[in-house]
Structure formats: C-alpha cells, structure tokens
Amino acid sequence: MAETGRGVVKDLYVVAAEKARSGWQILRQKGPTQVQFWVIALLIGIGAGFAALFFRKGISWLQETLYGVEDVRLMHSFAEGLPWYLILLIPICGGLVVGLILHWFTPDGRVRSVADVIEGAALADGRVEYRAGLASALASMITLGSGGSSGREGPVVHLAAVISSRVSDWIKADGITGRDLLGCAVAAAVSASFNAPIAGALFALEVVLRHFAVHAFAPIVIASAAGTVINRLEFGDVTEFSLLDGGTLQFYVELPAFLILGLICGLVATVFMRATFWAEDMGNLAQRLTGLPRWVRPAVAGAMLGAIAIFFPHIIGVGYETTSAALTGQLLLHEAIIFAILKVAAAAITIGGRMGGGVFSPSLMIGALTGLAFGILATALFPNQSGEGALYALAGMGAVAAAVLGAPISTTLIVFELTGDWQTGLAVMVAVSMSTALSSRLVHRSFFLTQLERRNIHLAAGPQTYLLAMFRVGKVMRPMDHENAAPEDRLLTLIDQGIYTDTNATLERALPIFERTGLDYVPVVQLAPGDGPPALEGALFHVDALKAYNRALAATAAEEHS
Secondary structure: OHHHHHHHHHHHHHHHHHHHHHHHHHHHHHOOOHHHHHHHHHHHHHHHHHHHHHHHHHHHHHHHHHHOOOOHHHHHHHHOOOOHHHHHHHHHHHHHHHHHHHHHHOOOOOOOOHHHHHHHHHHOOOOOOOHHHHHHHHHHHHHHHOOOOOEOHHHHHHHHHHHHHHHHHHOOOOHHHHHHHHHHHHHHHHHHHHOOHHHHHHHHHHHHHOOOOHHHHHHHHHHHHHHHHHHHHHHOOOOOOOOOOOOOOOHHHHHHHHHHHHHHHHHHHHHHHHHHHHHHHHHHHHHHHHOOOOOOHHHHHHHHHHHHHHHOHHHOOOOHHHHHHHHOOOOOHHHHHHHHHHHHHHHHHHHHOOOOOEOHHHHHHHHHHHHHHHHHHHHHHOOOOOOOHHHHHHHHHHHHHHHHHOOHHHHHHHHHHHHOOOOOHHHHHHHHHHHHHHHHHHOOOOHHHHHHHHOOOOOOOOHHHHHHHHOEHHHHOEEOOOOOOOOHHHHHHHHHOOOOEEOOOEHHHHHHHHHHHOOOEEEEEEOOOOOOOOEEEEEEEHHHHHHHHHHHHHHHHHHHOO
16 A cells, blocks of 8 residues: 555656646746746745845845944944044955956956846846856945945846846746846845835836836736835835924925925936046046056055045945934034035945945935935025925935936835835925936936946937847848849949948948948948958848838837837
8 A cells, every 4th residue: 555655656746747847848948928927027026035135134244244333224323433444444355355356257347237237128138147247246245345335226136137137048038028027126126125115116117127018017016026025024114214203394385495406406416427437437547547457446446435434434335324314304514515425425436446336325315415405504594484404305315316317206206115204295206307307418317328328338319229239230131142132243342442331230330321322232241350351241231221120119119018
C-alpha cells in the first residue's frame, strides 16, 4: 500500500513538472495571457517593493554604522555633536568606494537613474542595463549612507527596472509587455519608498511610460498596491512628514499669493537643475584638464560635501529632518533661505560629482524651504489675509518637486500622501501648475528629459522625434540584389558627388538628406577604415523610410490609446 501511494505521488509530481515546463515554454514563446500578466505584475510589484525596502534599510544601517546615529530621522541634529574630522572623512571614504564600484562595473563611470529608465521605456522595449544598474544601486546606497546630499527614489526606480528587465528577458516579452512590466516595477518601487500607492502608479504612467493607456493601468495599480503593502508591513500606515494642526487657508484672498509662489518655485527648480548640470560640466572639464582618474571624482565631491557639512550638517543625506522642520514652521526666515541655497549646492555637487542618488528628495527639501521663506514674508506683510506660513512650505514642496520631475499630477498626489493633508489641495495645485508651466519653458520639460537631451537623446519632443533614432539605415535600405534596387551607375555618381549615408546611420540623420537634395533615394555605403573609398551596400528610398516611420508612429499611437 505504501509503495502504491509513493507511486501515485511520483506520477503526480512528474505530470505537474511536465505541465510546468510546458506552461513555461508557452509563456516564453507566445507571451503571457492577461491573467498570467497580472500575476507577473503582482510578483514584480512584490520584488520591487522588497528591493526598495532593503535599499532604504541599507541606507539606515550605513548611517547608523558610520555616524553612530540611533535615529536616522534626526541625522543632522546628531551630526552637530560629532568631531569635525569625522564629518569630513566619512563622505570622502564613501566617495572613494563609490568611484571604484562605478569604475569597475560601469563603462562610463556614471550612475544610472530615472533618466535611463525613461530611455529604456522609449527606446529599448522596457529594458535597462543589468550590471551597471546593480552597481549604481550599490553606489547610491553608499553615497546616501555616507553623507551624500541626494535622494533615494532614482536608484530605487532603476533597481526595480533591472528586476522587470530580467523578467521581460526571461519571458521574451515584446515591447508593449516589457514597457508595462517596467511601469509595474517603477510604481511598486515609488510606492514602497514613500508609502504612496496612488502617486506611485501615476508616476510610472506620467514620468516613465509617459502615457495613460488603459491596458497598462490595472497591472500597474496591482504592482503599486503590492509595493505599498511591503512598506506598511515594515513601517506601518504612517506618513513621512507630520504637519501642524489647525492650519487654515483663506482661499479666495490668498490664492494669488500661491500663484506667485508657483512662479518663484519654477525659477528655483530651474536654478537647481541648471546648477546640477553646471556642476557635472565643471567636473568633466576638471577631469580633462587635470587628468584626474574617474574613480577619484566622487571622492573629491565627498570632500566638498564634508567641508560644507562641518558647518551645516543639514545637507547630510536625504534631509527629511530639515524638510519636516520647514513644514512645521520651526525655521526662521534666514535659516530657510540659507539652507535652501546650501541644499542646491550640495545636491549639485553630489550628482554632478557622480556620487549617485536622485533629485526628488532634494527638491522636496528645497521646495519646502522656499515655500516657508515665502510664507514668512507673506504672512508678515498681510497678516489679516494669510493663513499659516507652513502651508506655503507644503505648496512650495510640491511646486519645486513637480517642476524638477516634470510630473505635476503624480507630484501633487505624492505630496498629499507624504503629509496626509488633503485640505489644501487647491493651493498646492495652483502652485504646482505655475511652477511646471514656467520651468518647462526654461529646460527640456524636466530634469530627466534634459539629462537625456544633453546625451543627444531627444525624448522631450515626443515620439515623432525620437522614433527616427530607432531605425538604422541598414535595416530599411534596399540592397543591390533587391528586385527594385536603384541603378548602380546612378548611385556611384551620387557617391562621387558626396551624397550618401552610412549603413549604421539612423533615419534621424538620413532623412534630412532627402529634404536637402530632393532625391527619391540616396546611396547607402559601408565606410572603410582610414581614407579608403566607401563600399556601396544599397540605396535608401525616401518612401521606404517614411513607411517605416509611419508604422512606428501608428504602433506608438495604438499602444498609447489601447
């Protein structure tokens, strides 16, 4: 009887294993069904949630170990009592470790973050780099744990994208599925980082996927909810910041002040973004002029941060203690102004010095300080028409962050979820709308899209621009043995006239040739090394290039409206 029972169990195991293998093969060959896709989205949400949790816990552990602080939420208060040489040396050592990690595991010594995730969604079927992504996450954790003045959302978003990219490769997901899984991972990471499920889902749609397609909404919400559950199991259902009770807003009389605050925050956000890019340019220039090894650059940035932190430890780490003080009105006017200026400088040094981290948390702190300074002045000038000065800090926090991220919808919601205050929504929305409207005219829509623009990746203008960069001429051209190939003698004549395009060029570079010459086709060549003559490969017909472009536009429109 026992032998018979074991035989039945063995047969059941064999059948189950065979079914599992068969199901896996079908999943990889034909892609997931809708139910399978939602299950995968849930699993990715759980994985990204745990990744965000471990990243946050890792930062806390490093700060506790390196600085000896017991409560990392009171980091700068504790650091005020430390010896000056520790405050100086810790970020230098952290920067040195970061530099070595990036030197060994990335091809360019650059930390990957949200901009690379946006690029992966638009141009790489929802995939990002594995090796460089994992190295960037580790480097950013060390940066934030050792005193770097940036945020944790950028590294967490990219780390989650690494997880979804691996899953997409396992199941051989197509572009639409890969992008949707990427959105699921991003939503879960943001939700788990900030206990903000609504904002996490909308951030993935608004910032990363940059559309609100219905087919992507349900799985992204599922993943976002999963990430939030991971956060709440560890930290409980609590908000990141606490506000004072009893704040009131004199809506109709006071709204013009929030319009002005929004414009000021748009300018502050622009200054912050341009300061960061300027710091990066200066770092690149210093490297070229001095021959400084790239792995030393983060250590130099760490030395600069340590020198500032000796006198102003408020810049250390994410800066939530100072942000909370601003939201509760515990700072004086001159303190708010000075801390905002120093945070801009410190965040620019951290990111421009290639130490890693994100820009969301610094923009929250800078915005809260800007709003508080404005609120102190407004309530002093018009005491009878103004509410609490701290309410301006809340609006400023959202306005600067929205302008930096280029995400007015999700940022407005994340501010509410971070604070639990839904009563001042109109004031926050007014300030956010004005700041994003102004800053988007002064940069390429957001910090992330401007980063990509500086790398000659033109996503800010929309798919009508960046889709051309996805097609190589060699994939669209007609080879010489094509039944409708162009006449060879005519092609050789055009080559002699200097009219041709490289087989590895993109349509973005090739199409202007048609506009300039008025030709129906141009020769496609393989450039020879040195001064050798180009080898004729075929011809790129204008109509073929336009057909490929139109098909890509149609596919993009179908995805965005499905």
